[in-house]
Amino acid sequence: MRIVDVCAFYAPQGGGVKTYVEQKLRAGAAAGHDIVILAPASNADVVERNGGRIVNLPARRFPLDRRYHYFDDEASLHGMLDRLKPDLVEASSPWSSAAMVARWPGDVPRTLIMHADPLSAYAYRWFGSVAPREMIDRGFDWYWRHLRRLDQGFDLVVSASESLTRRLAAGGLTRVETLPMGVEPGFFSPARRNETLRARMLERCGLPIHATLLIGVGRHAPEKRWPQVIEAVTSAGYHQPLGLVLVGDGRDKAKVGRAAMHNPHIQLLAPTRDRTALGALLASADALVHGCEAETFCMVAAEARASGLPVIVPDEGGASDQADRDAGLHYRARQPDSLAKAISKFVAGRSDYRTRAIIAAPSVMTMEDHFSRLFDVYDRFGREQRHAA
Template sequence: MRIVDVCAFYAPSGGGVKTYVERKLRAGALAGHEVIILAPSDSDRVVEAGGGRIVMLPARRFPLDRRYSYFDDEASLHAMLDRLQPDLVEASSPWASAAMVARWRGGAPRALIMHADPLSAYAYRWFGSVLSREAIDRGFDWFWRHLRRLDERFDLVVSASDSLSRRLEAGRLRRVMTLPMGVEPGHFSPAHRHEGLRARLLERCGLGPEATLLLGVGRHAPEKRWPMVIDAVTSAGFSTPVGLVLVGDGRERGRVRRASAHNPHIQLLAPMHSRPALAELLASADALVHGCEAETFCMVAAEARASGLPVIVPDEGGASDQARSGGGLLYRAGQADSLAGVIAKFARADAVARRRAALESAPAVMTMDDHFDRLFAAYDDIAGARRHVA
C-alpha cells in the first residue's frame, strides 16, 4: 500500500512529530508499505529516509514559529496527490490541510490523525476560568461543525487517547478510533537509572540526596503552563525539599526564566537531542511533572512511564490517560494549588510506593512499533473503501 501522510507540522529541525515520522517510515517499509511524507517547506526537495520518502512542497512560513511552514496552496497540494497516486491518504492536523485533503477529488480512502487538540490548547485555556466547557463549546460550534464535516469525508478519525476520543464522540463524530501512539522502542528503560546523576542534579538545585527530584520536559509554550508548574513546586518546597529540573526552550522562555528566577531549587536546561541522554535523565529522577492539559497523547509522559518514572499530570487530556494507565498522580488542570498539594503529598508519603508501581508497569508501555502495527491493520480494513470525493 502506498500511504501519503499530509503532515502539516513536520520540521527537519526536530521535535516529537519528526520522531514519529522517522519511525513511521521504517515501520511502513518493514510492513511492506511505501510511506511518503508530504510536508510544507521552503523548498521542493525530496529526501529518501527509512525506506520511504519525505516530499517537500513549497509553502509559506508559519508566522508564529519560523521553523515550520504551512500548506497555503490547495491546487498545488491536490496536484501533488494526483502525481503520487496514493492508496490511502492521511491528514495529520485538523486545520486547513485536512479540509484540503477532504476536498481532493482522488478516490483513495483517507484517515484524519488528531495530533492536535486546538480547543484544549487554546479555547478551554483562554476562557476556562470564566465559562463552562459547554459554554465554550457552544461559542466554538464553528470548529465542531468543521470536525463533523471532516468526519463525514474521512473514513477514519484516529485519536491517541481515550479522553480525546470521548470528547470527539460527544461532539457527534462517528468514525473515531482510539490508538495510543507509543514510545520509540529500544531507548527508555528503568535500567538507565543513575543515582550519581540524580545526586548531581539535586546538588545543582542546592539540595541533598534526601530531597525529591522532579523533572519537566517540553517546549516553553503557553499551553505547557511551566510558570504554573514552577509556582506549584515553589509552594510545595515550603513544606518539603523539592527540586525541579526543567528541560526545554521556546518563545515563552522569558516568562519561564522570570518565574524561576528567585528559586535556587529550580534549574533550567537546554533541550536534549540525544535519546540516550534523555533516557538516562528520565530514569534517574523521582517523578515527571507536566502542566499541559491539551496533550493528545503526551509522549514525554509515556517515555517517563517506560523509564519507570511516576508521572504527576493534569486530570484532563492525554497526559491523564498516562497517569491512569501507570499508577500516576492527577491534579486539577490549570490549578497551581492543587499541583502543589499533590507534589507535597508525593514527596512526603507516596514516592516509594509510586516508584514501585511505575517500575512494575514500565514493560507494558506500548511502543511505536505496536502503534504502527495496529494503524496499518486499520488501514488494511478500509483499503477497499475507494470512492470519489466531490
C-alpha cells in the same frame, strides 16, 4: 500499500512531528509499505529517508513560525496526490489542509490524524477563567462544525488518547478510533537509572540525596503552564526537601526563568536531542510533573512511565491517560494548589509509587506497537469500500 501523509506541520529543523514522521518511515518500510510524506516547503524536491520519501511541495511560509510552510494551493495539492497514486491518504492536521484532502476526488480511503487539539491549547486556556467549557464550545461552534464536516469526509479519525476521543465523540464526530502512540524503543527503561546522576542533579538544586527530585520536560510555551508547576513545587517544598529539574526552551523562556528565580531548588536545563541522555535523566529522577492539559497524547509522560517514573499530571487531556491509580497521580487542571497537594501525596508514598511504576514500565507501548496497530487498520480499509462522502 502506498500511504501518502499530507503533513502540514513537518519541518526539517525538528520537533515532535518530525520525530513521528521519521519513525513512521522506518516502520512503514519494515512492514512493506511505501510511505510518502507530502510536506509544504520553499522548494520542490524529493528526499529519500528511512526507506520512504519526503516529497516537498512549494507553499507559502507560515507567518507565525518561519520554520514552517503551509499548503495554500488546493489544485497543486490535488495534482500531486493524483501523480503519487496513493492507496490511502492521511491528513495530519485538522486545519485547511485536511479540508483539501477531504475534497480530493480520488477514490481511496483517507484518515485524519488528530495530532493537535486547538480548543484545549488555545480557546479553553484563553477563556477558561471567565466562561465554562460548554459556553466556550458554543462560541467556537464554527470549529466543531468544521470537525464534523471533516468527520464526514474521512473514513477514520485517529485519536491518540481516550480523553480526546470522548471529547470528539461528544462534539458529534462518529468515525473516531483511539490508537495510542508509544515511546521510541531502546531509550527509556528503569535500567537507565543512575544514582550518581540523581545525586548530581539534587546537588545542583542545593539539596541532599534523601530529597525528592521531580523532573519536567517540554517547551517553554504558554500551554505548558511551567510557571504554575513552579508555583506548586515551591509551595510543596515548604514542607519537605523538594527539587525540580526543568528541561526545555522556547518563547516563554524569560517568563519561566522569572518564575523560578527565587527558588534555589529549581534548575532550568537546556533541551537535549540526545535520546540516551534524556532516558537517563528521566530514569534518575523520582517523578515526572507536567502542567499541560491540552496534550493529545503526552509523549514525555509515556517516556517517563517507560523509564519507571510515576507521573503527576492534570486530570484533563492526553496526559491524564498516562496516570493510573497505581503508578501516578492526577490533580485538578490549572490549579496549582491541587498540584502541590498531589506532589505532597507522592512524596509521602514515594517508595511505593516508584515500585509500582517500575513494575508497570515494560507494559508501555512503543512506536513499533503503534504503527503495527495503525497499519493493521489500514489493511482493513484495503479490503473495504470507501464510505466517506
